[in-house]
Amino acid sequence: MQSNKQIQKILSANHKPFQIGLAVVGCLIGFFLILVSVQSILNFKFLFNDSKQGIGSQYLVINKKVNLFSTLNISKTTFSKDEIEQISTHPSIQKFSAFVGNKFEAEAYLEMNEGPRQARLRTELFLESVDDEFIDIELNKWKWDSSTNEIPVILPTDFINLYNFTYAPSRGLPQISKNTVKLFGFSITIRGNNTQNTFKGNIIGFSDRISSMLVPKRFMDYANNKYGLAALNADNSTYRIITAVKPNELSNFQAFLMENNYETNQELLKNGKFVGLMYLFISVIFIIGLIITVNAFTGFILYFHLLIYRSRNEIDSLLRLGYMHSKLVLNYLFRIVLIILPLVVIALGGLIYSQKFLSNLLFKYNFEIPANIHLLSVLAMLAVTAILIIVFFIQIRTEIFKIALPRKERD
């Protein structure tokens, strides 16, 4: 309609584009920072939740410190029920499992026939088991069936490293690969309760997470029940606990461990500090983005307040002609939307480009994040925009209504 053009002309008479320029630039920067911080948090979550990339939950094995009193059997290094309850309900913990050790005698025999040399290794075994969800290899072979005499076993990676780089060179034995070890015939003899049985140990993998020789929990329960000494079985003491800690909570959890005099791998806790710092950094970016956006938007509101103030005579004249005040409010709302929407689109475009760039960059370092931005980033941006537009609408509506209200003073 022709009138729309004329009304734009009337209401734009006092429009000063350069006065709004700074607010436009500020708003764009603020929007971009908000988007980047939201997307960064989502990228981190993706990296943490993707176990293949190894930066998911931090797994900590916890035990009590061994000191002179425990050596003298004055203090215990076992966890009480209350202590286990306290650890399992700690807010930093995602999941936990107590280690269960063997309560029977176990021996392993390993015969190697590679080349001209032969060796027969025999050793006593200390077996342990934890809940399956803590196992860091494929679980499809991690099953024990009482009808067979095969026991799946997971060895610590440190174990084969010690053999290859310490024991084998010192004894002139050949080094062996992980795959070769998996092929070895490996026997486990279990004794207890006047019963003995020999099983075939089947090494199905190596764990970086747990430095212990692991067997399935189901087997451990079966064997403890059948071969375990009654006295030992009666004692359900827990010496070690494995926990999955939220990556951004490692610092808090470390404080808890120190407070209770528990021990764990300090190197892992350093990663936690780094992750915590990253979250803090992203949060700071988000807050800065929000502050810049709010400030820039306050600039928009002040600018439109000034524009309405300068145009109050024209607005009053339009209202006197019967122009609806709601149409005037919509007119100003349309103007702010026309300014904000391109900024949202530009900020989103910038984020899409940044995400692709970052995805390619991280791929070179063997990290994988999605090449496309997350829907939640878009929704967060739309939510911020909607809130700002609603605030603007309320402010402008109040100002126009003030002009529209009947006056009490004399002309």
Place this chain on the structure above:
Amino acid sequence: MKLTFNNITPLSFEYNRKEDSIWGFNNTLESPGVYKIIASSGSGKSTLIGILSGLRSDYAGTIEFDHKSSSEFTSKDWSALRSQKISLVYQDLRLFPNLTVRENILLSQEITGADNNTIQSELEAFASGMQISNQLDKLVKHLSFGQMQRVAIIRAMMRNYEWLILDEPFSHLDQTNATIAWELILQQAKKRNAGIIIACLDPYDFIKADEIFHL
């Protein structure tokens, strides 16, 4: 449309209670009809126009528009009244200085939703009658106040209305132009079967009113 004044009194200043005044009496104005309000400066002409158009609320009593009290009016009702039932020429004219004469008049037309088919020819005819044909495409801010008054009168006449309310519309017009303008106003009001309320300082003898009030 019937206009009923029920003991309207201004709250913001002292007024003289006269028998032929609007202040403090009950009066009914019916359209079509011509009502002249003569008042000296400061006696409340513009206040009365402001009250009639919903711009002021500093008064006691009520006004009824077809038996509906102004105290029940919402801002939406006032907008509807201003765009469809009453058309005003304000003392300060309320034109848009950055629009041309034509744009000012057409904008007002579009707000009221008046018939557009004959608008341009009507506009030319009115402008010719008021001797401002050559000013139609000039910005209003470049006109004299007298020319602007004529634009405001044309704008008011061309809208939809049942009452035409004029606040000192001829203050800057000479007798000849004022008479021409009044003839046109009368003619248009008659065509629409509308009433006229004209507030002025001078008695303007060429204005023959059905009733005269003094403030």
